[in-house]
Amino acid sequence: MGLSLGLTQDVFAYASQLQKRMLGREIDLKLISVDGRPVHSFSGLKVEVDGGLDDVQLPDLVIVHAWWGDLDQQLNAQQALLKKLQYWHEHGVPILAPTTASYFLADAGLLDNRMCTTHWHKHAEFIKRYPKVDCHPERFITATGDLYCSAGLNAALQVMVYLLSRFSHEEVATQVEHTFLVDFRSGYQHDFIQLADQSRHLDETILSAQQWIEIHFQQEIQLQQLADKSNMSLRTFKRRFKEATGVAPLQYIQKIRIEQGRELLTHSNKSIGQISYLVGYDDPGHFNRLFKRAYGTTPAKWRKHKE
Numbered sequence: 001m002g003l004s005l006g007l008t009q010d011v012f013a014y015a016s017q018l019q020k021r022m023l024g025r026e027i028d029l030k031l032i033s034v035d036g037r038p039v040h041s042f043s044g045l046k047v048e049v050d051g052g053l054d055d056v057q058l059p060d061l062v063i064v065h066a067w068w069g070d071l072d073q074q075l076n077a078q079q080a081l082l083k084k085l086q087y088w089h090e091h092g093v094p095i096l097a098p099t100t101a102s103y104f105l106a107d108a109g110l111l112d113n114r115m116c117t118t119h120w121h122k123h124a125e126f127i128k129r130y131p132k133v134d135c136h137p138e139r140f141i142t143a144t145g146d147l148y149c150s151a152g153l154n155a156a157l158q159v160m161v162y163l164l165s166r167f168s169h170e171e172v173a174t175q176v177e178h179t180f181l182v183d184f185r186s187g188y189q190h191d192f193i194q195l196a197d198q199s200r201h202l203d204e205t206i207l208s209a210q211q212w213i214e215i216h217f218q219q220e221i222q223l224q225q226l227a228d229k230s231n232m233s234l235r236t237f238k239r240r241f242k243e244a245t246g247v248a249p250l251q252y253i254q255k256i257r258i259e260q261g262r263e264l265l266t267h268s269n270k271s272i273g274q275i276s277y278l279v280g281y282d283d284p285g286h287f288n289r290l291f292k293r294a295y296g297t298t299p300a301k302w303r304k305h306k307e
Contacts, residue, residue: 002041004066004098005031007153008160011180015164018172027168032056034080042068053084060167061094063160064101066119066153075107082108094146094163098156102149106130115263116149117142136259140207141214144263157181158211181208205230206244209237210252217256218280223249253280258294261287265303272299 009031016027033039036052064085067074075082085108088095097105099119103126105111115134118126123137136142140155148163150156157180165173209226226249227237241249257279264275276287291299 001066001068001100002043002045002047004101004153004156005041005047007157008063008065011157011160011176014179015168015172015176018175019168022169022171030056030059034078053080056084058088058091058093061096061163062088063096063098064104066099066101067103068100071103075103078104085110089145089147092146094148096148096150096156096159096163098150098153098159102126103129105147105149106133110147111144111149114144114147114267115139115142115259116144116147117151118149120151139214140211143215143260145267154181154208155211155214158208158215162215203240203244205232206241209241209249210245213253214256217253217260218278220280221253254290255294257281258287258290261291261299262295262302265299272303275299 009029012027012029016029020026030050031047032051032053032055033049034053036049036055038049039047041047062085064081081104085095085104089108089110095105095110100122102111102116102118103122106116106126106129111130112132113134115136117123117136117139120137123135126133127135127137140151141159142149143159148159150159161173161177161181164176209230212226212229213221223237224234227234230237230240232240238249241247241252245252247255261275261279264270264278265272268275270278272288273284276282276284279287281287281290288298291297291302295302297305
């Protein structure tokens with residue numbers, strides 16, 4: 001999809017200019033196709049590339065672009081990519097797969113028994129095709145084992161901002177956020193859209209807050225901070241968030257953190273104390289209580305059951 005590709009190219013080209021200004025060096029950005037030849041978007045845009053998969057060893061970050069069209073045809077044409085994704089993941093390279101690009105991660109087996117999300121219109125098909133994947137249709141962003149998935153391109157942009165703060169510079173990320181993540185306007189808080197038998201609210205300010213929480217859950221989050229980012233009073237933010245999502249902001253933050261904690265219990269050897277800290281809780285006892293309330297068992301028993 002040209003939209004997916006264009007967004008990423010523009011964001012990172014701008015980030016590269018900022019990084020050169022701040023750190024004296026650009027971001028080494030490469031556009032890669034399977035065989036090194038130009039590609040065409042579904043709408044007919046011809047895109048020149050910098051090389052093929054064989055020209056890339058271990059980059060700092062990989063972004064796989066969304067696709068459009070016949071799924072089986074896409075996957076058959078990308079078999080070399082699937083093997084490369086496995087190789088990169090084995091060597092600890094973070095991979096962002098916006099919207100339908102999550103199919104490539106799933107087909108490569110990288111999402112087996114891991115949580116993920118995908119494009120809103122594809123959830124039912126995705127769940128049927130990949131029963132081993134723990135798909136979360138309600139999530140806009142999922143992060144597991146340095147594999148990042150998003151339900152939409154706006155959510156993917158939130159992940160890009162986070163990754164720039166991680167790999168480039170905090171000020172680069174902030175400038176990109178201010179330039180590309182346009183402040184959303186109110187007016188949708190009472191509207192809903194039906195997708196795959198689910199009601200999705202269209203309060204875009206709250207959507208943006210949810211996406212921010214889903215990628216920054218490990219940080220100390222103050223509700224006043226979220227209210228300020230949303231250009232609302234704290235009281236209005238709490239009311240709007242509850243109206244849009246059905247839960248209070250603190251409940252939503254706890255839900256995201258506990259889900260991430262469960263993911264780490266399943267896929268890492270970190271201690272429960274370490275996991276508690278990684279998902280935003282300094283007190284392991286508090287994490288234990290919240291986990292038991294959510295899943296009916298303690299983190300230790302959950303881990304033992306999964307082994």
